[in-house]
Amino acid sequence: MTTIQWFPGHMAKAKRQIKERLTLIDIVFELRDARAPAATQNPMIQTLIGSRPRVVLLTKADLADTQPLNAWLEHFKARGVSAMAINAKAGLPVEKLVGECRRLLKDKLDKDARRGILVRPFRALIVGVPNVGKSTLINKLVNRRATNVGAVPGITKNLQVIRIHKDLELLDTPGLLWPKFDDQEAAKKLVLIGSLKDSVVALDDVVISAFKLMATRYKEAFDRRYDIDADPDDPLSIFEAIGRRRGCLKKGGAIDDDRVMEIFLDDFRHARFGPVMLDLPEDDTDV
Ligand SMILES: Nc1nc2c(ncn2[C@@H]2O[C@H](COP(=O)(O)OP(=O)(O)OP(=O)(O)O)[C@@H](O)[C@H]2O)c(=O)[nH]1
Ligand SMILES: [Mg+2]
Incomplete structure (x- = not known):
């Protein structure tokens, strides 16, 4: 990393x-x-x-x-x-x-x-x-x-x-070369794949965007990995669902979001959802 x-x-x-x-x-x-x-x-x-x-x-x-x-x-x-x-x-x-x-x-x-x-x-x-x-x-x-x-x-x-x-x-x-960190959407993807330091963008923003993308484009693999039914329009419920499934709970029973993020980033960076694509050609502004 x-x-x-x-x-x-x-x-x-x-x-x-x-x-x-x-x-x-x-x-x-x-x-x-x-x-x-x-x-x-x-x-x-x-x-x-x-x-x-x-x-x-x-x-x-x-x-x-x-x-x-x-x-x-x-x-x-x-x-x-x-x-x-x-x-x-x-x-x-x-x-x-x-x-x-x-x-x-x-x-x-x-x-x-x-x-x-x-x-x-x-x-x-x-x-x-x-x-x-x-x-x-x-x-x-x-x-x-x-x-x-x-x-x-x-x-x-x-x-x-x-x-x-x-x-x-x-x-x-x-x-x-330095990456495109001025573009927030690009910066989030760069953190996700490990090309940019985690602290450049708030990590929960990185993970929320990634949850939306996974629950939309790669729902089957994503759901299967955590045994959930992810709703792309409600990323917070995805934290909740993964947290419950994986027992990421804080004292008192609240979901440990940091632990959920850690698990997800580790899974993503080890390609445990199978092949993915984060950018589409229509997102391209300059080849
Ligand atoms: N699956 C897969 N992994 C790769 C491939 N090429 C590189 N990697 C992995 O990607 C990670 C980064 O590779 P490096 O070759 O160190 O990348 P780099 O561009 O030299 O990185 P810096 O020197 O930090 O800028 C390593 O864990 C590699 O094993 C590939 O074609 N497929
Ligand atoms: Mg190198």
């Missing part, structure tokens, strides 16, 4: 580090959580990466509801944004990713070839908000084929570059 509390100083530092890494790379892999592709977007990504092409990688696809996830992939496609769903715990579509890089970098590669510049592997930087799976993806790609590890000089320190395919190299240190 990430515990960064984002202050303007941290954001300025993150921005500076991304800028330094950008000078070393050709393409950006922008990671977002497949369960919340809108909430896990960084509000400044396009400004930060400028003209560098990007591939959106929707991580933890194994935890995401397939039908709306496919709708998201269509949504990106319709807007000309390259996007792919991945699951770092299963096989990674490395060839497909390399093919996509080749397609997005075609103009640059053609230009280099015309100028007689030796074509070298493309170099990619992984970026994303906390907890989206940046380190897991890097480790997975590196373990798959770790050759040619070398250092390239960065402005503040030397960054390692790892060859993960004959045509693709990766910076071994990802770019950490």
Whole structure:
């Protein structure tokens, strides 16, 4: 669980580090959580990466509801944004990713070839908000084929570059982006999936919103887990029902709401309701 509390100083530092890494790379892999592709977007990504092409990688696809996830992939496609769903715990579509890089970098590669510049592997930087799976993806790609590890000089320190395919190299240190905490709805989802510190939004607001969503879109799995009949229009009664079922009672018999929230957040963060989707493509304001 990430515990960064984002202050303007941290954001300025993150921005500076991304800028330094950008000078070393050709393409950006922008990671977002497949369960919340809108909430896990960084509000400044396009400004930060400028003209560098990007591939959106929707991580933890194994935890995401397939039908709306496919709708998201269509949504990106319709807007000309390259996007792919991945699951770092299963096989990674490395060839497909390399093919996509080749397609997005075609103009640059053609230009280099015309100028007689030796074509070298493309170099990619992984970026994303906390907890989206940046380190897991890097480790997975590196373990798959770790050759040619070398250092390239960065402005503040030397960054390692790892060859993960004959045509693709990766910076071994990802770019950490700050999440969208100004948008309350997004912030609640970010706390729910563990990308934002619990104290940023009142935890009962996070859980009330999540109860409404679960009781609406995933009622069967939600009801089954707690043996309740959840009413999405009455989230307080859901606290009551779960509390009674699980024996979360305070002295005197009142429901221990904190305990109910703890149980629910632990269940959600361990994917105990099966695959879910928190954002729909129509919620998207900016791909
Ligand atoms: N189910 C599932 N879990 C994943 C996947 N990728 C990463 N995780 C889990 O997500 C959690 C966070 O992964 P990390 O790789 O540490 O994420 P990160 O982006 O490096 O996080 P920070 O360094 O804190 O910003 C870990 O518990 C991983 O095991 C995936 O594809 N599927
Ligand atoms: Mg990490």
